[in-house]
Amino acid sequence: MLLKIDHIGIAVRNMADSNELFRRLLGEAHYKIETVETEKVSTSFFRIGDSKIELLEATDPESPIAKYIEKRGEGIHHIAFEVEDIRMAIEHLEKEGFMPLHREPRRGADNKWVAFFHPKSCNGILVELCQSIQE
16 A cells, blocks of 8 residues: 655755755755645755655745744654555545545645645654655
8 A cells, every 4th residue: 555655754944954954964956846835835855765855844934834843843744655546545544543634635745646644643743645646
């Protein structure tokens, strides 16, 4: 059902500073910056092997990322798993007792359908499922 870790999302206060920090850490610059208006977030992606690091900066003080940083500070926000069929995966995980934050996938960054599961049902980790959008 879960194919691989697609990316690890990291909440940051300042995208420019964090892009430079991760460029130095990983030895390569980010390959994409994208804004997701519905989530009030700006994202920046880095590749590392078959996985990615996604930096997330709030574009609005009321966004989920802004509230996350206010409460917990910068750091790992979520782990995203690639799935083949996101609707089937949501249904399966819900039957297994995991709490979806929404039952219908949404369009997310990096040309993906996304769905999240509440940290309370995942040992304190926000879990994201993602599936590439075929257009």
